[in-house]
Amino acid sequence: MTETTDQASTGQDSDQAQTWRDDFSRVLSPVFGSPQLDLVRGEGSYVWDAAGKQYLDLLAGIAVNALGHCHPTWVQAITEQASTLGHISNFFTSPAQIGLAEKLHDVLHLPAGSAVFFSNSGTEANEAAFKMARRAGGGGRPFIIAIEGAFHGRTMGALALTAKEAYREPFAPGVPGVVHVPYGDVDALEAAINENTAAVFIEPVQGEVGVRTHPAGYLTAVRELTTKVGALMILDEVQSGIGRTGSWFAHQDPEIGEGVVPDIITSAKGLGGGMPIGATITVGDANTKLLEAGQHGTTFGGNPLSCAAGLAVLETIEKDNLLDHVTETSEWLKTQLAKIDGIGEITGKGLLLGLELTGGASGDSATGAADAQVPDSKAVAARALEAGFIINPVAPGRVRLAPPLTITTDELTPFIEALPGLITG
Numbered sequence: 001m002t003e004t005t006d007q008a009s010t011g012q013d014s015d016q017a018q019t020w021r022d023d024f025s026r027v028l029s030p031v032f033g034s035p036q037l038d039l040v041r042g043e044g045s046y047v048w049d050a051a052g053k054q055y056l057d058l059l060a061g062i063a064v065n066a067l068g069h070c071h072p073t074w075v076q077a078i079t080e081q082a083s084t085l086g087h088i089s090n091f092f093t094s095p096a097q098i099g100l101a102e103k104l105h106d107v108l109h110l111p112a113g114s115a116v117f118f119s120n121s122g123t124e125a126n127e128a129a130f131k132m133a134r135r136a137g138g139g140g141r142p143f144i145i146a147i148e149g150a151f152h153g154r155t156m157g158a159l160a161l162t163a164k165e166a167y168r169e170p171f172a173p174g175v176p177g178v179v180h181v182p183y184g185d186v187d188a189l190e191a192a193i194n195e196n197t198a199a200v201f202i203e204p205v206q207g208e209v210g211v212r213t214h215p216a217g218y219l220t221a222v223r224e225l226t227t228k229v230g231a232l233m234i235l236d237e238v239q240s241g242i243g244r245t246g247s248w249f250a251h252q253d254p255e256i257g258e259g260v261v262p263d264i265i266t267s268a269k270g271l272g273g274g275m276p277i278g279a280t281i282t283v284g285d286a287n288t289k290l291l292e293a294g295q296h297g298t299t300f301g302g303n304p305l306s307c308a309a310g311l312a313v314l315e316t317i318e319k320d321n322l323l324d325h326v327t328e329t330s331e332w333l334k335t336q337l338a339k340i341d342g343i344g345e346i347t348g349k350g351l352l353l354g355l356e357l358t359g360g361a362s363g364d365s366a367t368g369a370a371d372a373q374v375p376d377s378k379a380v381a382a383r384a385l386e387a388g389f390i391i392n393p394v395a396p397g398r399v400r401l402a403p404p405l406t407i408t409t410d411e412l413t414p415f416i417e418a419l420p421g422l423i424t425g
C-alpha cells in the first residue's frame, strides 16, 4: 500500500479507515487530533461507523444528545421548522424563539424581569455573561473571579475564565481582569473578593476537570460573598443543565445548589439536543442593570430552527418524565459501578458521572486495589471503543460518562459486564 499525500490519490485501494483518516487530515483542521471514528448513523443510545459497527454512546456528543440520537420528536420538530421558517435574523422574532424562552422561564421558575439571550454555543453564552459582568454595578468593576479547574470555553473572554494554563498561554495576552481562586476554599474566595469584583463565574458541577461538585457550603458562601460586595453570581450550567443531573438545572438540586439563586445562568450543550444553541439567562432585576439595547448581538442566535429543537428537548424531558428517569437510572448505574473492582470514587450526579480508576485487583490481592497500578484512562477508553462503547477519558485516571438522558438499564448492562475487563486490559 502506498502512502502518499498526493492530492490526486483517492485512496480507493487503501483500507476504509485509513482512507477517511487521510481524507480528514487533507481537508480538516488538526486542532482536534485524529478522529477516532467515522460515524454515519445514530439511533437512540447507539451510533454506527462506516463499516457498520455499532457503539453504545456513553458520551452523547459531550452531554449534548439529551434525547439520544435522532429522537423522533426532535427530528419532527426540526423537519417541520426547517420546511416552515429556518432563519430570520434578530430584527424579528418567531413562535419557536418565544416558546423556548417561555419554557426556560417556566422550568427555572424565573421571577418577573428575568430574560433570555440566545446564542449558538456554550462559549458564546459565557461571552455574553462576561460582557454583562463588565456592566455590573454600572461598570467600573475590573475583576472577575473564576475557580481552579474551571472550563468555560475557548473564545477569548471565556478562555480567560478557563483555568487551564495550557489553553490560555499560547494566546496571551488574554482578556484582563480574571482571577482564579483555589477550588473549594472559602477563605481564599473571601480574601480575593471585594468591591472591585464584578462577578464570580462558577460551574455547579465542574465537568472538564473530571466531574466534581463543590464541597458542602461552598456555593452558599459564593452567594453570600457576592451579595455582600454587590457582585454577580454567574452559574455556568452549559454541561450540567437540561436534566443532566436529574434536575432541570443542577443548581436546582438542593444537594448541589444548596438553594442559591444566581444572577445569571448560562446554558448550551443539551439545550438543543444536537442543534447548536446557547442561552444566557438573567434572573430578576439582574437584567435591567446589565446589557442595554445595542450592546450585544448575534446573527444566528435564537434562530427558529435551533429554538424549535430546544423546545422539543424540553417538552420531551417533561412529557417522558426524564428527570425521574435520569435519577433512577443513575442510582442503578452507580450501584453497579460501585461493585466493580478497579473503580474508586464515583463523582457527579445523575447521568454526569466521573469514575476514578484505581487499577482493580489485577496481579494483587482483593485488598490491593489502592496498590495496583492506576490504568491510563486513555487506554481504557481505547479498549472500550474497540469493544463498542464510547466513553471519555476526561483526565488521567478518570473517565467521564454522560450518556443520553433516555438510556436504559438494559442498554447499560453490557457495558457494566464489560467494564472490569476494559479497566484491567
Ligand SMILES: *Cc1c(COP(=O)(O)O)cnc(C)c1O
Binding pocket: 120, 121, 122, 123, 124, 126, 151, 152, 153, 154, 203, 207, 208, 236, 237, 238, 239, 240, 268, 269
Ligand atoms: C462545553 C462547555 C463550555 C463551552 O461550550 P462550547 O459549546 O464548546 O463553546 C463552557 N462551559 C462548560 C461548563 C462546558 O462544559
